Amino acid sequence: MSEIVHVALDAMGGDNAPGEIIKGAMDAISERSDIKVTLVGQEDVIKKELEQYTYPKERVLIRHASEMIEMAEPPVNAIRTKKDSSIVVGMNMVKQGEADAIVSAGSTGALLAGGQLLVGRIKGIERPPLAPLIPTTKGVSLLIDCGANVDARSSHLVQFAQMGSIYMEHVVGIKNPKVAIVNIGSEEEKGNALVKETYPLLKECPGINFIGSIEARDIPGGYADVIVCEAFVGNVILKLYEGLAGTLVSKIKEGLTSTPISTVGAMLAKPALKKTLKDFDASKYGGAPLLGCKGLVVKTHGSAKAMEVKNSIIQCVTFKQQDINGKIKENIIRKDEA
Amino acid sequence: MSEIVHVALDAMGGDNAPGEIIKGAMDAISERSDIKVTLVGQEDVIKKELEQYTYPKERVLIRHASEMIEMAEPPVNAIRTKKDSSIVVGMNMVKQGEADAIVSAGSTGALLAGGQLLVGRIKGIERPPLAPLIPTTKGVSLLIDCGANVDARSSHLVQFAQMGSIYMEHVVGIKNPKVAIVNIGSEEEKGNALVKETYPLLKECPGINFIGSIEARDIPGGYADVIVCEAFVGNVILKLYEGLAGTLVSKIKEGLTSTPISTVGAMLAKPALKKTLKDFDASKYGGAPLLGCKGLVVKTHGSAKAMEVKNSIIQCVTFKQQDINGKIKENIIRKDEA
Numbered sequence: 001m002s003e004i005v006h007v008a009l010d011a012m013g014g015d016n017a018p019g020e021i022i023k024g025a026m027d028a029i030s031e032r033s034d035i036k037v038t039l040v041g042q043e044d045v046i047k048k049e050l051e052q053y054t055y056p057k058e059r060v061l062i063r064h065a066s067e068m069i070e071m072a073e074p075p076v077n078a079i080r081t082k083k084d085s086s087i088v089v090g091m092n093m094v095k096q097g098e099a100d101a102i103v104s105a106g107s108t109g110a111l112l113a114g115g116q117l118l119v120g121r122i123k124g125i126e127r128p129p130l131a132p133l134i135p136t137t138k139g140v141s142l143l144i145d146c147g148a149n150v151d152a153r154s155s156h157l158v159q160f161a162q163m164g165s166i167y168m169e170h171v172v173g174i175k176n177p178k179v180a181i182v183n184i185g186s187e188e189e190k191g192n193a194l195v196k197e198t199y200p201l202l203k204e205c206p207g208i209n210f211i212g213s214i215e216a217r218d219i220p221g222g223y224a225d226v227i228v229c230e231a232f233v234g235n236v237i238l239k240l241y242e243g244l245a246g247t248l249v250s251k252i253k254e255g256l257t258s259t260p261i262s263t264v265g266a267m268l269a270k271p272a273l274k275k276t277l278k279d280f281d282a283s284k285y286g287g288a289p290l291l292g293c294k295g296l297v298v299k300t301h302g303s304a305k306a307m308e309v310k311n312s313i314i315q316c317v318t319f320k321q322q323d324i325n326g327k328i329k330e331n332i333i334r335k336d337e338a
Numbered sequence: 339m340s341e342i343v344h345v346a347l348d349a350m351g352g353d354n355a356p357g358e359i360i361k362g363a364m365d366a367i368s369e370r371s372d373i374k375v376t377l378v379g380q381e382d383v384i385k386k387e388l389e390q391y392t393y394p395k396e397r398v399l400i401r402h403a404s405e406m407i408e409m410a411e412p413p414v415n416a417i418r419t420k421k422d423s424s425i426v427v428g429m430n431m432v433k434q435g436e437a438d439a440i441v442s443a444g445s446t447g448a449l450l451a452g453g454q455l456l457v458g459r460i461k462g463i464e465r466p467p468l469a470p471l472i473p474t475t476k477g478v479s480l481l482i483d484c485g486a487n488v489d490a491r492s493s494h495l496v497q498f499a500q501m502g503s504i505y506m507e508h509v510v511g512i513k514n515p516k517v518a519i520v521n522i523g524s525e526e527e528k529g530n531a532l533v534k535e536t537y538p539l540l541k542e543c544p545g546i547n548f549i550g551s552i553e554a555r556d557i558p559g560g561y562a563d564v565i566v567c568e569a570f571v572g573n574v575i576l577k578l579y580e581g582l583a584g585t586l587v588s589k590i591k592e593g594l595t596s597t598p599i600s601t602v603g604a605m606l607a608k609p610a611l612k613k614t615l616k617d618f619d620a621s622k623y624g625g626a627p628l629l630g631c632k633g634l635v636v637k638t639h640g641s642a643k644a645m646e647v648k649n650s651i652i653q654c655v656t657f658k659q660q661d662i663n664g665k666i667k668e669n670i671i672r673k674d675e676a
Binding site for chain 1: 522556575578585593601
């Protein structure tokens with residue numbers, strides 16, 4: 001049997017905590033025998049929620065944490081002062097090697113800050129990027145970086161390309177993943193100063209399959225598996241993806257039900273339409289890893305439901321069993337070597 | 339009667355030239371009596387196309403231009419060497435005051451380069467931004483800048499906010515337009531170096547209605563009328579908008595026709611759906627102006643059809659009659675004054 005992977009799960013974070021979070025843990029535990037989950041949060045709340053389930057006690061533990069970090073709190077300050085929050089307690093479990101990973105639907109800022117300040121960077125990694133999977137017509141692409149690392153340097157972007165390639169190949173299972181850099185044209189001479197400086201470095205970078213620039217309009221088509229950009233641009237892409245998809249789907253719903261005849265049509269078309277839109281949904285792939293930390297930190301959507309939580313937990317198992325951090329240590333070009 | 343506005347129309351640029359371009363001119367001419375159009379391009383081709391129309395000869399002229407700038411040509415070089423291209427000939431008409439504006443569906447790069455090099459900037463304007471209108475659930479927002487001005491400075495962004503406000507108020511007709519800066523969070527302390535530097539300048543800037551940061555997810559909701567960002571980010575937003583909308587609509591079509599029952603449903607729902615999606619379409623508002631030049635340069639989509647061309651031409655009339663350039667000259671904070 002494979003090694004058991006131990007995931008600390010923030011039971012208090014996200015819009016649907018603790019119900020959907022704990023349901024996700026239960027689903028992961030019953031689907032896979034190689035997972036152990038520690039639910040981190042208010043013990044009485046967690047215990048009450050667990051009453052409705054039967055589960056193997058040795059693989060579902062509880063770690064009490066009396067505090068919670070709110071979404072609007074300044075992240076660094078929250079991490080420093082709320083020592084007994086579910087995020088800080090879970091991160092310390094990872095730091096001390098007690099857990100392999102932490103999964104949270106809570107404050108992104110706190111997870112990013114905690115990943116750096118508590119869990120710590122792998123030696124040689126300049127900045128840990130947050131790398132969500134975004135849906136495309138061909139499956140998913142890894143958008144790296146969408147974190148808080150604004151004003152990045154070209155050496156950061158090269159590391160993002162390398163870490164992203166390792167992740168897509170060994171966790172998502174895309175052989176020889178295609179890497180592209182977000183640009184405002186497809187020609188090499190296009191771009192801002194950062195892109196112009198990074199492009200030749202990516203071209204020369206060993207061990208990645210660099211295919212050149214990608215324009216934002218081609219991202220949804222899935223032309224690249226690893227989409228490299230600095231965090232400000234990544235954040236804009238990620239959020240516009242979410243916002244525009246939501247807006248269009250609601251516009252379409254509005255259109256479908258705007259007349260009696262169209263409403264009948266909508267009823268007939270609904271099951272097929274639902275299935276198609278479900279394909280265009282990244283949540284089945286789990287959460288966004290913060291790569292390059294000494295343990296794994298996974299951020300799931302604030303709105304995550306049980307399926308996404310379950311998949312985020314299972315993603316941690318693959319991450320550990322594939323020894324992604326070992327591969328990162330071996331393969332990343334570090335500043336002192338470059 | 340109002341003053342007649344003279345528009346030089348690039349008859350050769352875009353995917354649907356010359357047919358749809360000339361049809362757009364004909365539609366504009368017959369809709370409004372205060373427009374004169376000079377069709378710029380290969381005379382024989384234009385004459386042949388015009389044979390199918392009856393129109394007032396005194397308001398539809400032809401200016402022969404033997405060359406064409408292709409989409410892939412390096413813009414500055416193209417502008418400098420192809421002196422007899424439709425874009426250069428049209429721009430020179432604007433420069434010499436013979437025409438008030440040029441409208442083209444051709445190479446964006448050539449229009450941006452020509453706007454600066456041939457038409458020239460209004461005194462005090464540091465950089466002319468390209469400002470397309472993007473559809474939102476409430477109508478349209480002006481996304482400024484989406485041009486080629488990468489690596490912008492904060493003083494540029496302040497001018498964009500001012501010019502964008504004047505345009506939205508007097509051309510699009512939005513009273514006291516709300517101005518926001520694209521950011522990765524809504525708090526003032528968020529952002530990259532450029533945004534952090536620009537934010538307080540916008541807050542203090544007189545004559546604009548600055549409402550703070552806007553996250554990309556809120557852009558489709560129409561929370562701001564003038565969306566300020568540097569060109570790299572603007573380009574990413576604009577192109578992702580186009581790409582994602584196209585991808586989602588084709589995904590939905592696929593879903594609607596994936597089973598026999600859903601296909602029947604789709605047929606019933608189609609007219610209502612079409613109407614709704616049409617509302618979410620910026621082409622009825624015309625093209626993207628390159629603001630801050632001595633004349634008006636308007637870029638329409640490469641795929642523009644007659645309606646968009648017509649609306650782009652009419653937009654030039656409003657621009658001229660509202661004396662937008664006069665208002666820009668009066669109201670913009672120039673470097674030497676700031």
